[in-house]
Amino acid sequence: EPDSKIAIVGSGLIGQFWAMIFAGGGFKVTIFDIYPEQISKALENIKLTLSKYEKQGCLRGSQSAAEQAALVTGCSDLEKCLQGASYVQECVPESVDLKKKVFEQMDPFITEEMVVATSSSCICVSQFVGNLAHKHRTLVAHPVNPPYFIPLVEIVPGPWTLPDVTAKCRALLEQVGQSPVTLSREVAGFALNRIQYSIINECWNMYQDGLLSAEDIDRVMTDGLGPRYAFLGPLETMHLNADGIVDYCNRYAQGAYNVCKTFKPPPVMYDVPTAEKMLKEIEKTIPVAKVPERRTWRDERLAALAALKRNL
Numbered sequence: 001e002p003d004s005k006i007a008i009v010g011s012g013l014i015g016q017f018w019a020m021i022f023a024g025g026g027f028k029v030t031i032f033d034i035y036p037e038q039i040s041k042a043l044e045n046i047k048l049t050l051s052k053y054e055k056q057g058c059l060r061g062s063q064s065a066a067e068q069a070a071l072v073t074g075c076s077d078l079e080k081c082l083q084g085a086s087y088v089q090e091c092v093p094e095s096v097d098l099k100k101k102v103f104e105q106m107d108p109f110i111t112e113e114m115v116v117a118t119s120s121s122c123i124c125v126s127q128f129v130g131n132l133a134h135k136h137r138t139l140v141a142h143p144v145n146p147p148y149f150i151p152l153v154e155i156v157p158g159p160w161t162l163p164d165v166t167a168k169c170r171a172l173l174e175q176v177g178q179s180p181v182t183l184s185r186e187v188a189g190f191a192l193n194r195i196q197y198s199i200i201n202e203c204w205n206m207y208q209d210g211l212l213s214a215e216d217i218d219r220v221m222t223d224g225l226g227p228r229y230a231f232l233g234p235l236e237t238m239h240l241n242a243d244g245i246v247d248y249c250n251r252y253a254q255g256a257y258n259v260c261k262t263f264k265p266p267p268v269m270y271d272v273p274t275a276e277k278m279l280k281e282i283e284k285t286i287p288v289a290k291v292p293e294r295r296t297w298r299d300e301r302l303a304a305l306a307a308l309k310r311n312l
Ligand code: NAD
Pocket: 009, 010, 011, 012, 013, 014, 015, 032, 033, 034, 035, 038, 090, 091, 092, 093, 094, 095, 098, 102, 119, 120, 121, 122, 142, 143, 144, 145
């Protein structure tokens, strides 16, 4: 419903992104934070960022940056922030105790019409809503940084989440231009990090074995798998690399299995000596002091890729 309101609880980096995404979809957004001065800072930052996106041609939605910024208001009272909201996105720092506290504070204001999502990157919702009256209306909606340009959202329902809540969450995220996936149940790392860690593990092991340099390992992704994966996933890749995925398995499964049998177990914690050795290499092109600058570069490249994919 276009008139319904979105509530954002916690207005740091991710809370601000969510506010801009929902405003881009034409929704009224109210942001709350425990620090009133953070709310003003967030509103100012949202206004500046939307106008920057407008100038760069990557603003979402049909309204101007000023019109979108006007949809976002601040509120230093949690109850008022949630009042009349159809959807709540919690974005407080990643800590079980803090999320528990914030969800307990929200519980009396949650209605049977609301969907209440946490942005949590690793914590499953069942770890902090077990005692709530409205636990059946809560779930994880985990975005990927920067969510304005990387549309994936992982929806992870808890054991008590009503199917209708999961479905509503997915429909709303699609409506505002995100690209949700739904897990059937909670699992450590959700889907993205399970895949990401399996990649990092193999990179780590190959580096430790002296197979190739840090730069060349990254190049395998940026100039090899990465460009392909921007458009099709590993399963469709199998399907296209033969006459369908069954034919792929008939032809290549034995070869793949022979390779997989040479994999080492996951590295036991990413060890500091290996990380320090990698740092020496990586620092030749990106000194640690230049990391913030490089993050800006990354976000610009991702914005350009998002625009390319939109316009193809
Ligand atoms: P952040 O530190 O930038 O923002 C957190 C905000 O929450 C701050 O403004 C803080 O003042 C506010 N806050 C603290 N206690 C509060 C309370 N009791 N009530 C209301 N507000 C409170 O953190 P972030 O990077 O935006 O992360 C927020 C959540 O999103 C975390 O769960 C994180 O794991 C998840 N997430 C982060 C990223 C990322 O790349 N940063 C990506 C995906 C998901």
